Amino acid sequence: MAAVTGETPRTRIQQENRERILKAALDMFSRTGYRGTTLDQIAAAAGMSKPNMLYYFRTKEELYRSVLQETLEDWLTPFAKLDPDGDPSAELGAYISAKLAHARINPKASRLFANEILQGAPLLEKTLKGRLKDLVEEKSKAIRAWIAAGKMVPIEPLHLIYMIWAATQHYADFETQMDALEGTEPGTREKRFENAERTLFTVLFNGLKPR
Amino acid sequence: MAAVTGETPRTRIQQENRERILKAALDMFSRTGYRGTTLDQIAAAAGMSKPNMLYYFRTKEELYRSVLQETLEDWLTPFAKLDPDGDPSAELGAYISAKLAHARINPKASRLFANEILQGAPLLEKTLKGRLKDLVEEKSKAIRAWIAAGKMVPIEPLHLIYMIWAATQHYADFETQMDALEGTEPGTREKRFENAERTLFTVLFNGLKPR
DNA sequence: TTTAATCTTGATCGATTGGTCAAACTTGTC
DNA sequence: GACAAGTTTGACCAATCGATCAAGATTAAA
Numbered sequence: 115m116a117a118v119t120g121e122t123p124r125t126r127i128q129q130e131n132r133e134r135i136l137k138a139a140l141d142m143f144s145r146t147g148y149r150g151t152t153l154d155q156i157a158a159a160a161g162m163s164k165p166n167m168l169y170y171f172r173t174k175e176e177l178y179r180s181v182l183q184e185t186l187e188d189w190l191t192p193f194a195k196l197d198p199d200g201d202p203s204a205e206l207g208a209y210i211s212a213k214l215a216h217a218r219i220n221p222k223a224s225r226l227f228a229n230e231i232l233q234g235a236p237l238l239e240k241t242l243k244g245r246l247k248d249l250v251e252e253k254s255k256a257i258r259a260w261i262a263a264g265k266m267v268p269i270e271p272l273h274l275i276y277m278i279w280a281a282t283q284h285y286a287d288f289e290t291q292m293d294a295l296e297g298t299e300p301g302t303r304e305k306r307f308e309n310a311e312r313t314l315f316t317v318l319f320n321g322l323k324p325r
Numbered sequence: 326m327a328a329v330t331g332e333t334p335r336t337r338i339q340q341e342n343r344e345r346i347l348k349a350a351l352d353m354f355s356r357t358g359y360r361g362t363t364l365d366q367i368a369a370a371a372g373m374s375k376p377n378m379l380y381y382f383r384t385k386e387e388l389y390r391s392v393l394q395e396t397l398e399d400w401l402t403p404f405a406k407l408d409p410d411g412d413p414s415a416e417l418g419a420y421i422s423a424k425l426a427h428a429r430i431n432p433k434a435s436r437l438f439a440n441e442i443l444q445g446a447p448l449l450e451k452t453l454k455g456r457l458k459d460l461v462e463e464k465s466k467a468i469r470a471w472i473a474a475g476k477m478v479p480i481e482p483l484h485l486i487y488m489i490w491a492a493t494q495h496y497a498d499f500e501t502q503m504d505a506l507e508g509t510e511p512g513t514r515e516k517r518f519e520n521a522e523r524t525l526f527t528v529l530f531n532g533l534k535p536r
Numbered sequence: 537t538t539t540a541a542t543c544t545t546g547a548t549c550g551a552t553t554g555g556t557c558a559a560a561c562t563t564g565t566c
Numbered sequence: 567g568a569c570a571a572g573t574t575t576g577a578c579c580a581a582t583c584g585a586t587c588a589a590g591a592t593t594a595a596a
Contacts, residue, residue, distance in 0.1 A: 127543070127593080145444055146405035149361030153584060163545050165532070167587080170543095174584065225443050232436050232443075233356055235501045242505035250506055267531060273524035276503070284491035285441070290446045292487070297459055301463050313484035320478060321532025338563080339571070364554060374575050451566065480562080 132170055134160045139181045144225040147233055148178050182230060182237055185223040188216065193249055202265050203319055205256075206278070212313055213282035215272030218307050224286035250275060266322045274322075281314055343381055345371045348365055351393045355436040359389050393441060393448060395436040399427065404460055409467030413476050414530055416467075417489070419527055424493035429518050435497035461486060477533045485533075492525055 124132070138159035151190045151280050153174055153293035157164040171177040196205050206266055217224055250272065257271035285292070286308065333412050335343070349370035353362045354496040364385055368375040394437070421530035428435055441449055461483065468482035496518065507513050 125542075125594085131543090147358055147361050147443075150358050150444075151360075153583090156500050164584085165546085166544050172585095180471070207379075228439065228478050229443055231499050232358075232440055233361075235505070239505060242502055246502075247506050259588070267527060269373050269524050270520045272506070274497075274528070276495060276521075277524065277528065278498075279490040280495035283497075285397060288442050288490075288569085290442050291453055291457075294446070294450060295426050295458050297482070308482050309481045310487075311481050313488065316478060316480050317488065318528065318534035319532075320534075321528035321530075321536070323531075325531070325536070336572070342573090365552090375554085376576085377574050379555070380573065383555095427557085527565085 121217065131162070131166075133161075134162075135170055135177065135198070136181055136184070137165055139177050139225060140185070140222050143178060143181055144222040144229060147229045148303045150175075166237065179237060185226050186238070188220065188223050189227055189247065190249065193253070196253050197230065198259065200320065202257075205316060206318065206322075207315065209283060210278060210318070212309060213278065214307055214311055214314070217282055217284075217286035219287035220236075221289055224283050228283065228287045231309075243324075244256065264324060268323050269322075275281065278318070280312075285310055337421065339381065341372075342373070342377075344380055345373075346378055346388065347392055347395070350388050351396070351433050351437060353393055354389060355433040355440060358440045359385075360444075361441050370402050372381060379394035384463055390448060392428065393437065396437050397449070397452060399431065400433050400438055403427065404464070407467065409463070409470065413468075413471045413533065417529065417533075421489060421493060423523060424489065425496065425518055425525075428493055428495075428497035429514070432500055439494065439498045456519070477523065478535050480533075489529070493521075493530075496521055 139156050140160075141159055142156050145151070153164050153167065156177070157167045159166060167177075171180065178197070192209055195212070196209050230236075235242060252274060254271035257266070259276060260266045261268050261271075278297065293302075296306065346367070349372075350367050352370055353367050357364070364375050364378065368387070370380045370535050371378060378388075382391065403420060407420050407425070441447075446453060461484060464486060465482035468477070471477045472482075503517065504513075507517065
């Protein structure tokens with residue numbers, strides 16, 4: 115099994131099949147979570163047999179961890195890019211846009227993350243209390259500096275961050291509800307994200323701007 | 326079985342045990358969803374045997390539907406109360422407060438709802454496209470009237486509604502993440518909700534108020 | 537073309553899961 | 567207290583689930 119997990123380069127088939135499996139796993143785990151998803155379901159979605167899939171990922175948990183690790187990196191990257199030396203409108207605007215783009219392009223990653231949190235985040239505790247906490251403290255400090263410079267109304271930075279996370283992720287996580295309310299005709303989702311960005315920019319920028 | 330499902334009044338034991346089971350089911354289903362939760366887990370949490378529990382709720386699905394029905398009523402009630410003839414600040418303020426109170430008092434109900442939506446809302450489709458959609462259209466009309474009367478900046482009503490749902494429910498649904506970031510010392514959660522309300526009021530009211 | 541390495545999968549396994557059932561126990565009513 | 571109604575549960579069941587294994591098929595390298 116060294117070729118599968120060690121330093122040896124992966125074969126063509128391994129690369130292809132791992133990608134297929136990871137994608138299928140994301141599709142499935144994002145809907146019904148770890149316990150509620152079966153290996154047979156993922157294998158079927160990946161277009162292979164269950165033992166074949168287990169040739170590449172030895173256990174269900176190993177597969178889940180791999181998928182979750184990828185989605186976590188996607189989640190953390192835009193947040194890390196928030197520049198404390200920049201202008202609040204520009205920085206927050208860029209972050210909101212990046213989060214909405216993520217919600218649009220990869221809603222299942224967002225839903226996987228939400229699912230893991232709902233389940234008590236057993237596999238994320240270390241990251242939440244480590245990297246994420248550090249990032250949150252760093253960005254909170256930046257927000258405080260913006261407030262002190264009179265560029266923003268006085269508010270709790272942590273809760274502004276929560277507000278942005280909530281407002282943007284909601285478009286991925288509650289997509290089913292939104293589809294039910296708005297219908298699923300062609301163009302509806304695109305229009306939804308245009309309206310989302312416009313609304314969030316209007317309310318948040320107007321709301322944060324001193325009077 | 327007539328005594329359990331018909332018009333006959335429920336016995337003392339039936340009332341007590343049903344409540345116990347429903348509470349245990351909410352605790353469990355809100356974390357791992359329908360498929361990921363086992364009847365044994367719920368029965369253990371309710372302090373009884375699985376067959377005993379199945380004496381009161383014939384199947385897993387019947388139990389799940391009962392819990393979900395209760396949580397849905399809790400979800401819809403505050404929204405229905407939004408008065409179109411009232412003042413935007415007062416009405417939205419009351420709604421936000423009610424939603425935050427719900428997130429604080431009954432986070433598991435919120436999480437059950439989120440879980441059901443993540444799973445594609447198989448049991449909620451009728452309500453989402455019916456009652457909720459009707460309510461959303463009614464409240465959107467009210468918001469449009471507020472905008473026309475110059476009481477609010479021009480924005481898409483639907484997306485303001487999403488924003489409020491997202492910002493408030495997040496405190497229940499992502500509680501695990503917040504606990505990880507903020508710690509769980511006594512008083513932390515109470516303080517969190519005070520800050521939540523203050524921040525949401527500041528940003529949303531300031532944001533919606535014309536300049 | 538040969539051979540070694542890699543990949544695929546039907547059959548199988550032990551454990552788990554949603555249920556069923558009948559006997560024993562408990563509660564309610566007269 | 568007697569008896570009917572209601573409640574509880576150990577034992578059991580078929581199906582499902584995460585996994586294992588060995589044999590056959592395919593791919594890669596020489």
